[in-house]
Amino acid sequence: MLGTENCKLKYTYVHGGLTTFEPCYDLAKNSWIFAASRKVYGDDVFRAMYQTSSKNLGLEWSRNSKLNMNFKVSASINLAEESKMPKLTAESTWNFEV
Template sequence: MKASLKGRYANEKNTTAATFSVNAGDIKLQASITDATVVDGSSLNGLTLAVEKPGSFIIDYDDFRFQFMNTVRVAELPLKLTYIHSRGDNRTVFDGALIFDSANKVSGNYTLGTGNCNLKYSYVHDEVTTFEQCYDWGKNAWDFEVSRRVADDVFKATYQTWNSDLALEWSRNSKFNGTFKVTKTK
């Protein structure tokens, strides 16, 4: 059994959250509450209940979200499929990723009823440089991204053709030197 308790104080606003997890065989049961659950009398606000079988499904009571995952083989290549339905934001999403090898992947995403459909190709060169291009049918536009990892730093450039937006980013995630992100958008 795992349990965690988190507290936060920011600008005169205190928040508290508690999470309890229990593994029942290959199923994980989880309950989380926030201070909204007990402040001003008990309520269901801030209460989250979830049942998860890693790699297979997640059922989340908070926003009535169902997520099912599976991997099938297509021409001996793994195709990862995910179906997500969230009643909270009334959305159904289908995701898929076909992995050719450790450097090449094609993924797609479709949100039912919105016309939002993306197809992305990703190539990783020497395990440090990633090139991605994505076509968005909803916007009828391309997005391009290149990123490079240098030790704990990641340098990334993105370009969105639909709004001519160019962004540069430098981020660091280090146990010893800390974490930060610097972004500049044109």
């Protein structure tokens, strides 16, 4: 909400219809979130994101298929932790018409 500390300023720039850059400033945390995504092969999107406040780096691959089968595979890592073990996630969605 504007006028409160819980405010984020976000700018989206689409380059060539395929690549999107999204810098975002979080006023409450006094930090930046940088994201970039790229469409490939029509239905696939690769996205990278970095949060300066938490030092989280994330990568994501998603597909919104016309065949009613969607999926997302993501990996994230906290660069501030000593272990540097990535967290991997996979999601799948099927849409059926009855």
